[in-house]
Amino acid sequence: MTPEIVAKMFPNPLPSIEEIEAKYPPRTLPEGAKVMRVAPSPTGFLHVGTIYQGIIAERVAHQSGGVFFVRVEDTDQKRKKEGALELILESFPRYGLHPDEGVNMAGEDVGAYGPYTQSLRKDIYQAYAKKLLEEGKAYPCFCTAEDVDLTRKIQEKMNIRPGYHGQYAKCRNLTDSQILEHLEAGHNWVLRFKSTGNYDEKMAVKDLAKGMIMMPQNDMDIVILKNDGLPTYHFAHVVDDHLMGTTHVSRGDEWISSTPLHIQLFAAMGWKTPKYAHLATLQKLDNGNKRKLSKRHDAEASITYFWEKGYPEMTVVEYLTNILNANFEDWRKANPTEPAEKFQMNFNKISNTGGALFDFVKMHSISKDVIARMTAEEVYEAVLKWATEYNKPLAEKLSAHKDYVTAILNIERGIGAKSRKDLVKWEDVENELTFFFDDTFVAHPELLEKFDEADVKKVASEFAAIYDENDDKDTWFGKIKQVAGNNGFATDMKAYKANPADYKGSVADVAKILRVLVTGREQTPDLYAIMKILGKDKTLQRLG
RNA sequence: GACCCUAUCAUCUAGCGGUUAGGAUACAGCCCUCUCAAGGCUGGUACACGGGUUCGAUUCCCGUUAGGGUCGCCA
Numbered sequence: 290m291t292p293e294i295v296a297k298m299f300p301n302p303l304p305s306i307e308e309i310e311a312k313y314p315p316r317t318l319p320e321g322a323k324v325m326r327v328a329p330s331p332t333g334f335l336h337v338g339t340i341y342q343g344i345i346a347e348r349v350a351h352q353s354g355g356v357f358f359v360r361v362e363d364t365d366q367k368r369k370k371e372g373a374l375e376l377i378l379e380s381f382p383r384y385g386l387h388p389d390e391g392v393n394m395a396g397e398d399v400g401a402y403g404p405y406t407q408s409l410r411k412d413i414y415q416a417y418a419k420k421l422l423e424e425g426k427a428y429p430c431f432c433t434a435e436d437v438d439l440t441r442k443i444q445e446k447m448n449i450r451p452g453y454h455g456q457y458a459k460c461r462n463l464t465d466s467q468i469l470e471h472l473e474a475g476h477n478w479v480l481r482f483k484s485t486g487n488y489d490e491k492m493a494v495k496d497l498a499k500g501m502i503m504m505p506q507n508d509m510d511i512v513i514l515k516n517d518g519l520p521t522y523h524f525a526h527v528v529d530d531h532l533m534g535t536t537h538v539s540r541g542d543e544w545i546s547s548t549p550l551h552i553q554l555f556a557a558m559g560w561k562t563p564k565y566a567h568l569a570t571l572q573k574l575d576n577g578n579k580r581k582l583s584k585r586h587d588a589e590a591s592i593t594y595f596w597e598k599g600y601p602e603m604t605v606v607e608y609l610t611n612i613l614n615a616n617f618e619d620w621r622k623a624n625p626t627e628p629a630e631k632f633q634m635n636f637n638k639i640s641n642t643g644g645a646l647f648d649f650v651k652m653h654s655i656s657k658d659v660i661a662r663m664t665a666e667e668v669y670e671a672v673l674k675w676a677t678e679y680n681k682p683l684a685e686k687l688s689a690h691k692d693y694v695t696a697i698l699n700i701e702r703g704i705g706a707k708s709r710k711d712l713v714k715w716e717d718v719e720n721e722l723t724f725f726f727d728d729t730f731v732a733h734p735e736l737l738e739k740f741d742e743a744d745v746k747k748v749a750s751e752f753a754a755i756y757d758e759n760d761d762k763d764t765w766f767g768k769i770k771q772v773a774g775n776n777g778f779a780t781d782m783k784a785y786k787a788n789p790a791d792y793k794g795s796v797a798d799v800a801k802i803l804r805v806l807v808t809g810r811e812q813t814p815d816l817y818a819i820m821k822i823l824g825k826d827k828t829l830q831r832l833g
Numbered sequence: 834g835a836c837c838c839u840a841u842c843a844u845c846u847a848g849c850g851g852u853u854a855g856g857a858u859a860c861a862g863c864c865c866u867c868u869c870a871a872g873g874c875u876g877g878u879a880c881a882c883g884g885g886u887u888c889g890a891u892u893c894c895c896g897u898u899a900g901g902g903u904c905g906c907c908a
Contacts, residue, residue: 330908365907434906441905450835451904479906488836504837515906522908546837546903569839572901579900611857615846618857640846643839643901651845651858661871701870711870769867782866800867812869 290422291465297472298429298480303416313402313532322355324536327386329377330362333370334584335592338541338571339377341609343386345568346539348634351387355536359391360529361406364519380592385606385630402533407525414520417528417558418480418513426557427513429478430460431471453481454488454508461510480514482524486553494548497537497566498639507550523547527554530563537636539566542644543581566636569644571612579646589647599675599715601663603629604656611655612645614638625706626662657710665699668712675715683719686726693822697725700818709814724808725823732831733809737802744793746833748772748802753832758825762817773799807831 316324327343329335350357359381363369378394381387390400398404421427430453432440437453444451461483463471471478486492486506494502513524520528530538545567555562572579573587582590589595595605607629611617620632660668669691676684687694698718701709712718723729737745751772760768770780773796779785785795804816807828813819820828 328908332908362908368907430906437905445834448834477906494837499838502837505835509904512906517906519906521906525908541902542838543902544908567838570902574844581902612845615857618845619847622857641839642841642846645845648844648858654858657870707872709870710872766867795867797867804868810868814869816867 290425290428290468294429294465294468294472295419295422297469298422298478299415299419303412303419306416306420309413309416309532313534316356316402316534318356319354321353322536323350323353324356324358324534325350325539326358326360326530326533326535327381327388328360328362330365330368331370331373331377332368333373333376335377335380336584336590337582337592337595337605337609338590340380340384340386340592340605341571341613342539342541342568343381344384344606344609345566345613345634345636345639346537347386347388348630348632349537349539349636352633356389356534357387358400358402358533359388359405360533361392362522362525363406363408364515364522364525366408366517366519376593383602384592385602407529408519410525410529411518413532414514414524414528415518418520418524421482421513421557422480425483427480427482428461428463428510429468429471430481430510430512431463431476431478432459433477450488452509454484454510458510477516479512479516481510482513482554482557484508484510484550484553485557486549492549492552494545494552495564496545496548497564497636498569499545499567499641502545504546504549507547507553509550511550513554523550523554527551527558527560531555531558531560535563537564537566539568542567542570566639568613568639569642572644572646574646579644581644582647596675597679599672599679599717600652600656600713601659601671601715604652604659604714607655607659608652610634612640615640621658653713656713660712661702661708661710665695665702668698668702668718669695672715672718676718680716680719686722690726693725694722696822697722700814700822711814721814724810724813725819727827730831731809733805736805736809736811740794740798740802744776745802745806748776748799749806749832751775752799752803753829756820756825756828756832758821758828765817765820769799769803770796803832806833 318324325346327339327346329339347357349355359378361374374392374396375394378392390402391398391405393399404410418427422429436459440453440457440459441451444457458481460481484507486508488505488508490506491503492506494504496502511523512521514520529535548565548567552562571582573582573589584590592605596602607617607621610629610632614632614634616638617632621629624631663671669687673684673687676687701707712721723731752768755768755771774780776799777793778799779792779795782795782797785792800816801811804813805811807816807823808819
């Protein structure tokens with residue numbers, strides 16, 4: 290390309306390649322350290338897949354003594370949304386992603402390899418694009434969107450592989466004078482990569498998750514610089530990951546088709562290609578068919594969905610970790626109290642199947658364990674935080690009765706494997722609290738219809754007379770047995786089961802009478818603990 | 834249409850030439866038990882199909898079928 294053309298296309302001063310390279314020296318890291326990143330787009334929507342991809346990047350980077358950074362991919366100015374970046378940066382640490390470098394909440398760069406926002410790197414991309422142009426590895430294209438669209442339609446009609454390649458790459462062989470004419474006429478241009486690939490020849494792509502893949506070489510002259518002067522993903526990826534020293538890229542499966550192009554681009558720049566790990570996409574079942582979780586159709590594709598529903602962040606992290614490396618659940622079993630971050634993430638353990646269906650049933654099971662591992666105080670804080678946003682009345686109740694609620698949440702908690710596991714998400718807590726408060730307690734005498742009314746009264750009053758809130762659990766239960774025996778109920782289950790006709794019922798029925806009177810329910814956590822927390826006055830009052 | 838990926842219980846998966854095909858979730862039953870939730874134990878259910886290669890294929894190769902993905906001045 291003549292200097293005249295280059296000067297017309299890039300009239301503004303740009304940093305020299307040497308200057309740029311000097312600002313991004315190779316990283317000095319220990320042997321084997323990996324540099325990985327998460328690269329969200331600030332579109333106002335944080336995809337679960339971003340967290341999914343980020344988890345393996347952050348674990349592998351940190352566990353290898355390397356660096357994990359965030360890069361904001363905002364080259365599509367049309368999709369950029371106000372507040373989107375804040376949502377992303379605020380969510381990352383909550384979902385176990387702790388970047389060493391990137392942009393912080395104040396919007397400042399942290400780290401020596403920035404700026405970490407692509408729109409702020411325009412000059413850098415342009416400098417490299419200009420270099421490719423000078424070297425004849427790129428060329429301006431004056432086709433309009435309509436031109437390209439028309440070509441595509443023709444190709445589709447003729448059953449020819451669509452795209453800007455071969456004879457369909459109309460601007461590829463423009464003469465210098467033709468180019469100058471266009472430029473002088475002020476026509477819009479984009480910069481295209483002049484591909485040297487041959488589609489009929491195969492190339493090997495090594496993937497950390499899938500192994501060796503043979504794919505046709507890329508022969509598409511893809512756009513590297515858009516009309517607005519910003520790069521496309523392909524070019525930005527190559528330039529940034531080179532300069533920022535990325536060693537390994539974890540990204541969704543959908544990128545695998547463009548990997549030959551990326552390898553070609555790295556080669557054209559004379560740079561080393563990072564290693565790739567293409568992750569099977571998260572899928573969902575739709576009308577009996579699996580499909581990629583879609584931002585447009587599926588609420589659960591957004592990370593905010595999980596927070597709104599009140600799933601603890603660690604539930605999502607552990608669930609995604611298990612999809613990434615299925616041996617996580619074995620590790621979790623062997624290390625029930627370790628934080629999930631301690632689990633050694635491994636590229637070799639990435640399952641290479643078609644794509645995982647998002648399984649809420651399994652996630653619920655994980656969630657029960659996650660919540661059961663927390664202390665009552667931690668649960669309290671988490672529920673309060675959630676309720677403040679999504680259940681104001683509950684939040685007020687929690688704030689007003691901190692100690693009382695914490696005591697409730699502490700029932701059968703912290704006793705290891707047998708800890709209570711009935712909470713799946715924060716919204717479940719409200720239901721657990723209802724009978725502890727008079728304003729939400731509802732008596733359900735009809736649940737005791739099968740008993741003789743006189744028996745119910747007698748059981749209640751006899752127990753009330755001897756109830757002592759200072760009793761230990763065995764003494765407490767002994768008193769229930771005593772009431773049972775006094776009233777013709779079997780004091781132990783075996784005796785009752787052997788001769789049910791001899792009794793009005795068993796000690797379990799006596800407990801049921803007390804439970805229903807005190808809580809209005811047939812099923813509750815440990816009744817002894819409930820009475821204790823309610824206090825003697827309220828317990829006796831409900832017993833009538 | 835072309836290209837690429839994938840194919841093991843209902844679901845997520847282990848497996849990398851010889852296994853009673855393992856685990857987890859879900860489901861069923863039993864035990865424990867003051868009812869639940871748990872916990873313990875037990876159980877049923879899987880290698881898509883057709884060809885090869887091999888003494889021997891879930892495993893390797895080819896094809897069929899099915900599902901997924903990509904083919905943008907979106908990422």
